[in-house]
Amino acid sequence: MSRFLVPALHDLQAYVPGEQPGGRQYIKLNANEAPFPPSPLLKQRIGAAELEKLNLYPDANGTAAKKKLAALEGLLPENICLANGSDEALMFAFLAFCDSERAAVLPDITYSFYQVQAKLFGVPLRQIPLAADFSLQAKDYFNAGGTIFIPNPNAPSGMMISLQQIESILAANAENVVIIDEAYVYFGCPSAAPLIAKYPNLLVVRTLSKSASLAGMRFGYALGNAELIADLERVRNSINPYNLDRLALLAGETFADDEEYYRANCTKICATRESTTAALREMGFFCTQSRANFIFSSHPQAKAEDLLLGLRERGILVRHFNQPPIENYLRISVGRQEDMQLLLQAIREILAAR
Numbered sequence: 001m002s003r004f005l006v007p008a009l010h011d012l013q014a015y016v017p018g019e020q021p022g023g024r025q026y027i028k029l030n031a032n033e034a035p036f037p038p039s040p041l042l043k044q045r046i047g048a049a050e051l052e053k054l055n056l057y058p059d060a061n062g063t064a065a066k067k068k069l070a071a072l073e074g075l076l077p078e079n080i081c082l083a084n085g086s087d088e089a090l091m092f093a094f095l096a097f098c099d100s101e102r103a104a105v106l107p108d109i110t111y112s113f114y115q116v117q118a119k120l121f122g123v124p125l126r127q128i129p130l131a132a133d134f135s136l137q138a139k140d141y142f143n144a145g146g147t148i149f150i151p152n153p154n155a156p157s158g159m160m161i162s163l164q165q166i167e168s169i170l171a172a173n174a175e176n177v178v179i180i181d182e183a184y185v186y187f188g189c190p191s192a193a194p195l196i197a198k199y200p201n202l203l204v205v206r207t208l209s210k211s212a213s214l215a216g217m218r219f220g221y222a223l224g225n226a227e228l229i230a231d232l233e234r235v236r237n238s239i240n241p242y243n244l245d246r247l248a249l250l251a252g253e254t255f256a257d258d259e260e261y262y263r264a265n266c267t268k269i270c271a272t273r274e275s276t277t278a279a280l281r282e283m284g285f286f287c288t289q290s291r292a293n294f295i296f297s298s299h300p301q302a303k304a305e306d307l308l309l310g311l312r313e314r315g316i317l318v319r320h321f322n323q324p325p326i327e328n329y330l331r332i333s334v335g336r337q338e339d340m341q342l343l344l345q346a347i348r349e350i351l352a353a354r
């Protein structure tokens, strides 16, 4: 820390992303990335001709991508704001809908980036405890008195709430914006996007990082009523009007054009998740009912940290959050079927060697 850093940031704990190791080849099951490449169509489209256009600014409105992505949801371009990853969409929402008087209301065990953003922008936090089984009770969010952030499915539990529960939260918070972070929505959880027409306080946040094999590209978006979106656009145009580069815009369009390809990949991931979960349970692991592309798991006799290190030695990276009450859980991203076979084999070895 330099002596120039403003006091408000002195005790800011920045978000720590999953490790991206160099050198040794690891099986990466630590950042919820997709194990499959992006659509072959994208390779065709990003050719020399596209690269030669990089001397020109991209379309600051992302018109073509907006039109196609909105159409997928039966919405209009005025219902979508594009962002450099969904983290940026979340940042716009923090700036537009939270301040020192309007708290961020969120589950106590959830995506830790929200907490970092709240601290960065001086927004008070109201953290609502999940039940001991990590389930989220909709009624705890009624009349929240602040802007609500809920990932559905939640991270790192992977557990989802129903659209009825979401609707009850929306109805009981007419004066608050409710942000449903759908980073993992393509893995077997219904989207809240169809509720946008009915609830002007609903903002749905999406990313192409997990379900569309585009974590390396940085493409996210927010869906909502035209007025909410105009608020986000006001923030976006004040921070970085060219927040999406030409290649990212092309990737967003290609996602919309080849949604089938991505949906098929997500179906494979879900099948692998279920078979891996069953195998882990057979070994004595507790696993939540995940609707995401990761498994949240704990073994009653083996410490998560020991498993983490044992797996690392065997060339497999998973994620561990060293904070109570989840310090004995691992978050394991779902890779290819063959990756998960190697994971299960490695875990068998580690358990047998204890």
Ligand SMILES: *Cc1c(COP(=O)(O)O)cnc(C)c1O
Residues within 6 Å of the ligand: 032, 084, 085, 086, 087, 088, 111, 151, 155, 181, 183, 206, 207, 208, 209, 215, 219, 220
């Ligand atoms: C991964 C993740 C994000 C961020 O995704 P990017 O689009 O890569 O920034 C947002 N929310 C949740 C819940 C996530 O797990």
